[in-house]
Amino acid sequence: MGPVPLASVASTPVSARGGSVRTGSRGSGRSRGATRGGLGAGLIELPRVPLRDPASAVMAEPTVAESRRYCVACDKPVGRGRDGTPGRAEGFCPHCGTPFSFLPRLGRGDVVDDRYEVLGALAYGGLGWIYLARDRNVSDTVSDRWVVLKGLINTSDPDAMAAAVTERRYLVEIDHPSIVKIHDFVQHPDPKTGVPVGYIVMEYVGGQSLRDMLVSRRAATGERALPLPEVIAYGVEILPALGYLHDRNLLFCDFKPDNVIHAEEQLKLIDLGAVRQVDDDVSAVYGTPGYQAPEVAEVGPSVAADLYTVGRTLAVLSFDFRGFASTYADRLPDRSEVPLLGREESYDxxxxxxxxxxxxxxxxxxxxxxxxxxxxxxxxxSAADGVPRPAVSRQFTPERRAFGTGAGEVGLTAIARRLDPAEVAAALPLPQVDILDPGAGFLTTLTATAPGELIAQLRNAPVRSVEVALRLVRARIDGGDLAGADADLDRLYADDPFDWRIDWHRGLAALAANRPGDARVAFDAVYDQLPGEPAIRLALAAAVESTGDPELAERLYDRVWRTDHGFISAAFGLARLQLAEGGRVAALRVLDQVPESSSHHIAAQVAAVRANLPADGLPAGAGELLAASDRLQRLGLDVERQARLTVEMLEAALAWVTAGHTLPPDARVLGHGPHEKGLRLGLERAYRTLAQLAADPPTRIALVDRANAVRPRTLT
Known part of the structure; x- marks a missing residue:
């Protein structure tokens, strides 16, 4: 187990023990397992923590700080000094008379169960002393097998004794690479009373606890937090260990930085004294103030309460969380108080x-x-280094189509500068179908595509289920029956108000009804539920943009695009907002990031051509016009699109030149001279090309007329 440090606040028994024990009363939508890599989640390289020599981990003078001495019966201070005189480490509580002892029961050279030779005390915690010992039955002249013995701080404490028995009963058979291994349970007579004392024999893990790492970093650099990516990676790595316990109807109850050891390239949960079965409503509940969920004292522990302790641990490790056990014992600081939380909204x-x-x-x-x-x-x-780290979502499909890509569509009509909320609703990703839903199989048999026919098939479905109901909601949205969609969602909400899919569909319906403000509220609620999904940030960005909040929309688009270049709508949205602010260079950089393998690569390049043209008050100089010319010539468009975009660009260049600007005399715009005559000749040719491609006589005649009107005047 290694050097297990004194907890910043000791684990203490919860006073109320008779409440019902909860395992989590509902599922949030659907819970699907997470994929993950090795330590560091396969995404970052965590610092390697070297193993510590076991002998150097032993405490020279094992003592319990007076500030941590409390009576096990009445929870009042005991063993405290007065007027400069140190307090007694053993004695009787002056309040209730219960005996107390904070001295280790074992010393160097003691042999427990004729097998485990004690080297000394490693640390102390809320439930007992921890000793380092050598296993004589395994050790040999070549190497030693070091183990850890955990006893009790006060053998007169029946709750502590019961907790030790609990460890023996539930944990010996646990086998998980991220949980300390319990080898044995032995007894040894108390040297003073002769009463047998139980000891748990555990695997020795010789690294550093996360709390030790936090303290070391503070001492070395003055920083009061670990780097956020490391903290998150630790959480991703250790959560499966808790899930392993939960799957076996066990609750850890006392998760905190002290109880996680980082040794070399491995993380381990240690100090399992507070572990209990989910249906145990008799045993004392141990936890640590500042980490323990507030409802535990009344209703007992649960899976949700265990995960609460993980959230609190992540907070303590990632920012300077002063007052976490007092002022903020049951809440987090506001974002305005913690810069990190203000910057990293998803983490917050x-x-x-x-x-x-x-x-x-x-x-x-x-x-x-x-x-x-x-x-x-x-x-x-990805936000830190700009390198995308995409992943297949277990919750959402990819976006059905890209939206807001008008700047990349070639035509003679004006480019839309504002999003169409209905277009967004039809393009956003959808929740993945839950394959465990009773109606999942039926949904695969649907053949209708028209909304009316699809609604009829769904209303006559042979099975009623949430997935069938949600598919019906989408069919109603597609068919314009928004009132019916809202009514269906209200019925689903009455059955399960915690299903995030309901809010997602409320957002889609609101966009289809051109109510972006309502969509923003709905998508924001889903973001609270699933903060790690880029699809949600994309939807929220579109809704926010449609409500007239470009600054927030730009931040959201940026985070989506940096993370996953598969969300093309985010690239166009980000570039669109950057251009509106005059950020031509930034917009071009984003559009150039759309990969060549994407079906929207050409559209992004067309948008980049247009971004270099003077439009909507965004000025352009000679350099921008020539850059647009070079880019367009490299695109290799088909004849019609090339001619249409040529017309658009040469008209912009002609207007710019006739306004009094000049191009370098040796420059060429799409192969034409940099003066009015050359640009007019180019326009004339482009119009005539389009006339030859026109499908109907009226269009052909109109284009020929334009060609005649634009050609330069001559003397003949």
């Missing part, structure tokens, strides 16, 4: 969901929390 939302006062609004499984945490990690890393 994840912490707030994990530590919500209402257990029903927290994550309901370790896999669900790990999945979202991993998504947040991808976003944080």
């Amino acid at each position: 939302r994840l912490l707030r969901r994990a530590t919500h006062l209402d257990p029903d609004r927290r994550f309901q499984s370790a896999a669900e929390m790990s999945e979202q945490l991993l998504g947040v990690l991808r976003e944080v890393l």
